Amino acid sequence: MAVHAGADPVPGFRGDPGMTELQVRDLSFSYGDRPMFDGWSAAFGSGLTWLRGGNGSGKSTLLKLLAGALRPAAGQVAVEGVVQETQPMDYRRRVFWCGPGPVAFDHLSPQEYFAFIRGLYAGWDDAAMAHHIAGFGLAPHLHSPLRTLSTGTQRKTWLTAALCAGTPVTLLDEPLNALDAASLMHLRSSLARHASEGLRVWIVATHEALGEGIAIAGHIELAA
Numbered sequence: 001m002a003v004h005a006g007a008d009p010v011p012g013f014r015g016d017p018g019m020t021e022l023q024v025r026d027l028s029f030s031y032g033d034r035p036m037f038d039g040w041s042a043a044f045g046s047g048l049t050w051l052r053g054g055n056g057s058g059k060s061t062l063l064k065l066l067a068g069a070l071r072p073a074a075g076q077v078a079v080e081g082v083v084q085e086t087q088p089m090d091y092r093r094r095v096f097w098c099g100p101g102p103v104a105f106d107h108l109s110p111q112e113y114f115a116f117i118r119g120l121y122a123g124w125d126d127a128a129m130a131h132h133i134a135g136f137g138l139a140p141h142l143h144s145p146l147r148t149l150s151t152g153t154q155r156k157t158w159l160t161a162a163l164c165a166g167t168p169v170t171l172l173d174e175p176l177n178a179l180d181a182a183s184l185m186h187l188r189s190s191l192a193r194h195a196s197e198g199l200r201v202w203i204v205a206t207h208e209a210l211g212e213g214i215a216i217a218g219h220i221e222l223a224a
C-alpha cells in the first residue's frame with residue numbers, strides 16, 4: 001500500500017481568480033495504524049478532475065475525506081475559503097458527495113428524497129431535476145421506496161440529486177457502475193456539458209475512461 005504525500009496541484013488547474021477551488025493542505029489519514037495519506041496536498045480547480053487508481057488505492061477514502069464523511073487526523077480542506085473543520089455545515093452545503101453504497105434514505109421514495117434534499121442546497125435546479133428524471137427514465141419509480149428499487153435505479157436517483165444540487169463541488173464515486181446503456185449515455189452527456197462549462201469543481205473517481213467528448217481538466221492518480 002502506497003502512502004500518498006506531496007503537494008501537486010491538479011495538472012490543468014488554472015487558478016484563475018474568482019473560479020471555484022477546492023484546496024487540500026497537508027492531509028493525513030489512517031485506518032487504525034495503516035496510513036493512507038500523510039501530508040497530502042492538492043488544489044482542484046473548476047472543471048472535471050479524473051481521480052484514478054487501482055483497487056484499494058484510496059479513491060473512495062479520499063472522496064469521503066473531501067465530503068467530510070471521514071475525519072482527517074491532520075490537515076485542512078476548504079472550498080471557496082470555507083474550511084471543513086471549523087465551518088462544517090457551511091462546507092457541506094458546498095459539497096455534494098455521491099458514493100457507491102446505500103445511504104440512509106432508503107425508506108423514502110425518489111420524489112420524497114428530492115423534496116428533502118432540495119431544501120439543503122441553495123443552488124438546487126428544478127428544471128434540471130425534470131431533465132434528469134426523464135434522461136435516466138426515473139418517472140415510473142418516483143413513488144416507490146428506494147429500498148424496493150434496483151441498484152441501478154437507486155444510483156440514478158443519487159446521480160440526479162448530484163446533477164441538480166448546484167453545489168460548487170460535486171464528488172462522484174464510480175458513477176458509471178450499474179447503469180444501463182441509455183443511462184450511461186445520459187450521464188456522459190451531462191458530465192460533458194458540466195465539464196465544458198467549467199463553472200464548478202467535479203471530481204470523478206472511476207476505473208474506466210469516462211468516454212469521448214468529456215473535457216478532463218486534470219488527473220490525479222493514486223498508487224495502489
Ligand SMILES: Nc1ncnc2c1ncn2[C@@H]1O[C@H](COP(=O)(O)OP(=O)(O)OP(=O)(O)O)[C@@H](O)[C@H]1O
Binds near residue numbers: 031053058062
Ligand atoms: N473502514 C475501513 N477500515 C479499514 N480499512 C479500510 C476501510 N475502508 C477502506 N479500507 C482500506 O483502505 C484501502 C483503500 O480503500 P478505498 O475503498 O478507499 O480504495 P479505492 O481506491 O476506492 O478502491 P476500489 O477501486 O476497489 O473501489 C483498502 O485497502 C481498503 O481495504
